[in-house]
Amino acid sequence: MDRIDAMRTFVTVVNEGTFIRAADRLEMSPQLVSKYVSRLEQHLGVRLLNRTTRRIHLTEAGTNYHQRAQQVLADIDDMENQVGDLQTQAQGLLRISAPVSFAIRHMAPLLSEFQKAHPGVGIDLQLNDRKVEVVEEGFDIVLRIGHLKSSSLIAKRIAPIRLVMCASPAYLKQYGTPQRPEDLRGHRYLRYSYMEPDASQPAYHWLQSKSQDGISDMISNNGDVLIKAAIAGAGIALQPTFISGSAIKEGKLQVILSEYEPEPMALYALYAHRQLLASKVRSFIDFIDGYFGDPPYWD
Template sequence: MDRLTLLKTFVVVANEGSFTKAAVRLDTSNQLVSKYVAQLEKHLDTRLFNRTTRKIHLTEAGRQCLQHANHILESINDMESQLGLFNTQAKGTLHVSAPVSFSTLHLAGAIGAFQHAHPHVSINLQLNDRKIDVIDEGFDVAIRAGHLASSSLVAKKITTINLALCVSPAYLKKYGRPLHPSDLKPEHYLEYSYVNYDNNQSELIAALKANAQKSPPKLTANNGEVLTNVAKQGEGYVLQPTFIVGEALKKGELVSILDEYIPQSIALYAVYPHRKLISNKLRVFIDFLCNYFEDTPFWDR
């Protein structure tokens, strides 16, 4: 029998002054109450009660034990109450990993709005584009884009991410508009180094892979904003999500090409370790992001 149950039984007996009354209070048998008290006395190697035919009295050791037991049980109740708040209120610190460009361009605004709505939640945000281990690196949630590999983690879709192959008007004026992926010049490709198209069978991706074998890309970088800015200068073509290139497309700084060959949309996910034990602070954070960005995000409207 666990010691917590023994302590609870002992405290009730001490407060009631009777094994029989304690049994009624605990809705159990008199014999079981006596057994638990005897087990506690054996564990502590001391007598807790002096027993007479009519009444029981705490020994000196019993009085000391009662003080400690009350303190222990009160501390446990306080802990349970405090931890219970974490499941009913959005409160505490969230450790979040997220992509660099998406965070600087769009997530910052969402976090500001979230914290205005949930002022008792603090966020520790770490930005990186590499694949991180959510559990080993101590994150509550990772925001990630793309086709996710199967794992023990839970992934909830936040929004849809569309891709666009872009060049500047100056590039088109100088080299002409490609009409087919095979028309792309491999030496002009501005490549995002973290991208993984292994599971994508589109004709455009096949062409990019084939071109990479013919000639190294003009530029490889681990930041989509840098690649987009280079593309604006007419130095090559870039395949990027519209949350990065959308504004440049609207302003005419970039032009989308080969639209009919663009790979299918991907998704932005919230990836976290547990489904059943998800804290309320994480639940409201993910729900907030889903409502904030919606399935068709504002940069594509």
């Protein structure tokens, strides 16, 4: 048994979630995939996976082995990427996680242009607004928006992210335009569920206290839904301009309390710290750096 092939097969099964999808990814039969994993378990003398008819579940040993195996395979790829043509020509599958609304609105042209410049790189883009673990979930790069806390990961600042408070002209005509943060108390708030509290921002503090009182009028984990609700007159939304900007320019939304606008956040590219960075990762980081502009084109 080739231990590297068996290790790669096991990692692929975990990342894909099923033996069938792993087989498709590896271009081999599901029976051979299962055989590789079974032989790896026999070699290690421990069960790595609990199998059911529909799903696989990692054992504690499997979880630990998966994390270490991913790093070993990444290090092998990094080493090979420094040899011959791979040193200058990026190749392989690049797994990227990105926020849903940002990716839908702004990632397609970027990825298309990147692949034209680097035809040897395939893209596996997964959209999710939750906090994604780069190494544990097998991603090469995670794009994340916010104020980053200390981390063992490398964080490359890509673009500023401006937050604005906005509502439809019809809503403001009916309920009045807030002039001060405390005027928000009587208004409907359309809250993004992943937004972290920031009591240092007066306007946000009033909106957050309103939602903590249990009277938020709408909560969603997707900013596009909230902006469309705001356009329809459902209330006031606090959203980034990469989502709200076009509606503001078209007059469908009106910015309020601009003098109390929160401090800008940023879009970051996160990746694992390695001495030898894979060419595909390095090429993408170099490509996305400055791509959106500063200020970005949506502003």
